[in-house]
Amino acid sequence: MSDIKDNSAASSDMEPTLTKRSLLDTLEIDVRLLGMLAAFLAIVVIFTIWTGGVFIRPRNIFNITVQTVPVAIMACGMVFVIVMRHIDLSVGSLLATCSAVMAMMQAYWLPSLFGLEYGNPFILILTILIGLTVGTTMGAATGWLVGYQLIPSFIVTLGGLFIWRNVNWFATNGQSVSLRDPNLLMFGGTEGVLGATASYSVGIAASIAAVYVIFASRKNKLSHGFVVKPMWAEGALTAIIVGTIMLFVHWLSLYEIPKGKLRRMFEARGEVVPEGYTAVHGLPISVLILILVAVVMTVVASKTRFGRYIFATGGNPDSADLSGINTRWLTVKVFALMGFLCALAALIAQARLQSHGNDIGMLEELRVIAAAVIGGTALAGGVGTIYGAVLGALIMQSLQSGMAMVGVDTPFQNIVVGLVLITAVWVDIIYRKRMGITK
Amino acid sequence: MSNEGKTPLVEMRDISIAFGGIKAVDHVTVDLYPGEVVGLLGHNGAGKTTLIKCLSGAYHKDAGEIHVNGERAEINNPRDARDYNIETIYQTLALSDNLDAASNLFLGRELMRNGLVDDAKMEAETRKIMGRLNPNFKKFNDPVSALSGGQRQSVAIARAVYFDAKILIMDEPTAALGPHETQMVADLIQELKAQGIGIFLIDHDIHNVMQLCDRANVMKNGKLVGTVNVNEVTDDDILGMIILGKKPEHLAA
Numbered sequence: 017m018s019d020i021k022d023n024s025a026a027s028s029d030m031e032p033t034l035t036k037r038s039l040l041d042t043l044e045i046d047v048r049l050l051g052m053l054a055a056f057l058a059i060v061v062i063f064t065i066w067t068g069g070v071f072i073r074p075r076n077i078f079n080i081t082v083q084t085v086p087v088a089i090m091a092c093g094m095v096f097v098i099v100m101r102h103i104d105l106s107v108g109s110l111l112a113t114c115s116a117v118m119a120m121m122q123a124y125w126l127p128s129l130f131g132l133e134y135g136n137p138f139i140l141i142l143t144i145l146i147g148l149t150v151g152t153t154m155g156a157a158t159g160w161l162v163g164y165q166l167i168p169s170f171i172v173t174l175g176g177l178f179i180w181r182n183v184n185w186f187a188t189n190g191q192s193v194s195l196r197d198p199n200l201l202m203f204g205g206t207e208g209v210l211g212a213t214a215s216y217s218v219g220i221a222a223s224i225a226a227v228y229v230i231f232a233s234r235k236n237k238l239s240h241g242f243v244v245k246p247m248w249a250e251g252a253l254t255a256i257i258v259g260t261i262m263l264f265v266h267w268l269s270l271y272e273i274p275k276g277k278l279r280r281m282f283e284a285r286g287e288v289v290p291e292g293y294t295a296v297h298g299l300p301i302s303v304l305i306l307i308l309v310a311v312v313m314t315v316v317a318s319k320t321r322f323g324r325y326i327f328a329t330g331g332n333p334d335s336a337d338l339s340g341i342n343t344r345w346l347t348v349k350v351f352a353l354m355g356f357l358c359a360l361a362a363l364i365a366q367a368r369l370q371s372h373g374n375d376i377g378m379l380e381e382l383r384v385i386a387a388a389v390i391g392g393t394a395l396a397g398g399v400g401t402i403y404g405a406v407l408g409a410l411i412m413q414s415l416q417s418g419m420a421m422v423g424v425d426t427p428f429q430n431i432v433v434g435l436v437l438i439t440a441v442w443v444d445i446i447y448r449k450r451m452g453i454t455k
Numbered sequence: 456m457s458n459e460g461k462t463p464l465v466e467m468r469d470i471s472i473a474f475g476g477i478k479a480v481d482h483v484t485v486d487l488y489p490g491e492v493v494g495l496l497g498h499n500g501a502g503k504t505t506l507i508k509c510l511s512g513a514y515h516k517d518a519g520e521i522h523v524n525g526e527r528a529e530i531n532n533p534r535d536a537r538d539y540n541i542e543t544i545y546q547t548l549a550l551s552d553n554l555d556a557a558s559n560l561f562l563g564r565e566l567m568r569n570g571l572v573d574d575a576k577m578e579a580e581t582r583k584i585m586g587r588l589n590p591n592f593k594k595f596n597d598p599v600s601a602l603s604g605g606q607r608q609s610v611a612i613a614r615a616v617y618f619d620a621k622i623l624i625m626d627e628p629t630a631a632l633g634p635h636e637t638q639m640v641a642d643l644i645q646e647l648k649a650q651g652i653g654i655f656l657i658d659h660d661i662h663n664v665m666q667l668c669d670r671a672n673v674m675k676n677g678k679l680v681g682t683v684n685v686n687e688v689t690d691d692d693i694l695g696m697i698i699l700g701k702k703p704e705h706l707a708a
Contacts (some may be wrong), residue, residue: 241579327551331551339549
């Protein structure tokens with residue numbers, strides 16, 4: 017004790033930073049995540065004020081989340097690809113080909129081949145299964161060329177960008193294909209929502225799961241005698257997480273289904289809307305899928321061997337090889353997963369547009385890479401998080417929606433997104449220099 | 456010699472490997488007995504590391520046989536080597552800089568719990584072994600890029616020692632270390648030796664070799680110049696072998 021007091025004069029100007037850091041350390045909060053959340057909140061606040069509150073309305077929040085889903089889903093896969101020191105420039109074209117295959121399946125091939133009626137559940141199931149298989153296979157092919165044939169991923173996927181964009185064109189003759197199968201529309205957003213009761217149930221279930229995971233991990237750490245967060249910190253963090261989940265669900269459940277649409281929905285069933293009847297949107301199925309993907313990918317990244325090997329390989333490919341990791345096969349798996357997620361994004365993108373258009377997914381690869389990078393994924397490999405990528409996609413979409421609402425022209429919207437990308441990485445570099453983090 | 460009649464732990468017979476037209480290792484035979492430290496000496500590019508990488512599974516030999524405990528062993532990749540309890544500490548340390556000490560220590564052999572990696576258990580085990588090897592080591596939650604050279608070295612050593620190695624390959628284990636840490640590695644080698652582990656030690660420092668090794672193999676230009684018992688030769692004899700590529704005359708008989 018006396019030693020510390022003796023040195024207090026020398027270290028007094030150091031103390032404020034020390035206590036600040038130690039508070040963050042106690043809470044075990046990722047400073048980058050905090051920065052991204054602050055940026056996101058700033059965007060929300062600025063546009064809410066600028067639009068006189070329209071930006072924050074349930075309807076707009078609903079739209080932004082739904083529009084974010086395809087890019088965010090692919091960004092989750094892109095994190096793994098970039099962490100492995102690779103890149104995938106073909107995801108937009110991959111999405112287009114998967115979308116083309118699924119659109120042709122449901123509109124022409126399956127009905128004519130098996131004589132199925134539109135709306136038959138088999139069309140839904142087969143279309144999805146075939147779409148996901150095609151995406152996974154295309155991704156695996158990329159992975160084989162990169163992992164086993166050692167062609168740089170930049171080249172393979174740049175070629176893939178041309179190839180799959182035009183396979184899509186060839187498959188549909190360049191024509192738009194509308195989604196004839198009504199079931200497929202449920203992945204689009206407004207056509208597939210859970211309603212109030214189911215949304216709140218999902219919110220409560222998610223909250224319980226979050227609480228369980230936090231305290232199970234705490235118990236496991238305690239059983240090995242490690243230092244854990246103080247109980248108040250653990251409780252506060254848990255409260256913030258649960259609060260965010262429930263607020264989000266509640267907000268989307270405030271978005272009512274318009275009267276005209278309700279009438280059409282009842283008419284389709286040959287009924288009349290009862291007097292005073294209202295219904296709300298709640299959680300869209302597509303957003304639920306994104307949340308599931310993000311949770312599963314986070315578990316994969318941090319808690320499975322597969323994820324551990326991806327990060328180890330990104331950090332040092334030679335050390336991974338010498339540790340007995342089959343890095344070639346790992347490359348195939350990572351690109352196959354990327355392809356799978358492209359197919360999933362295609363299913364959601366075409367359902368939202370209610371048709372497959374020839375230009376679907378055009379330039380999406382750049383937005384996906386930008387989302388991952390804004391979210392803190394380092395192109396040098398080895399570093400990246402799933403939540404960062406999802407947040408990156410959300411930040412980009414919020415910016416674009418907000419700017420569109422206040423009347424910023426499209427060219428300026430894209431200029432701003434470009435500037436945000438560069439600034440995000442710049443700030444990160446400055447931060448790491450200050451903190452003395454070398455990698 | 457005390458090894459007479461015993462089965463060698465490792466025998467590398469007539470090993471050859473070439474890269475392009477260059478014979479990096481040219482018909483080299485070496486062996487290693489339990490509880491023995493065998494040095495590998497030679498200039499840079501003499502083929503020491505290449506030879507040893509055939510044993511650790513990083514390279515695939517073109518010709519020759521490897522025997523472990525008298526039985527022929529097929530080592531085609533690092534996993535095979537680990538299955539024979541052959542552990543390697545590479546000169547480059549082979550650490551993934553972005554991962555913490557525990558993740559590196561257990562890389563490729565993670566401890567699992569309900570199908571998921573058990574980080575807490577791995578950290579606890581890492582704390583245990585580090586407490587033994589390097590009690591000053593405290594940075595368990597930082598990526599290893601944040602560690603000093605000596606701390607990184609102790610992670611690499613811990614990884615080799617933790618998994619019950621029978622055969623240990625150390626490629627310049629003290630190259631990046633200060634005197635205190637070098638002494639720590641020397642003590643560790645004595646301790647492992649006493650446990651009956653066989654150690655191949657690649658080192659540039661003749662003084663280290665004379666102090667730690669029982670026998671020394673000298674290589675030059677991919678060929679084995681000769682194998683000597685360290686207590687029968689002087690520093691100058693070994694230097695002569697390294698530089699001239701010839702066995703000293705009083706031993707050549």
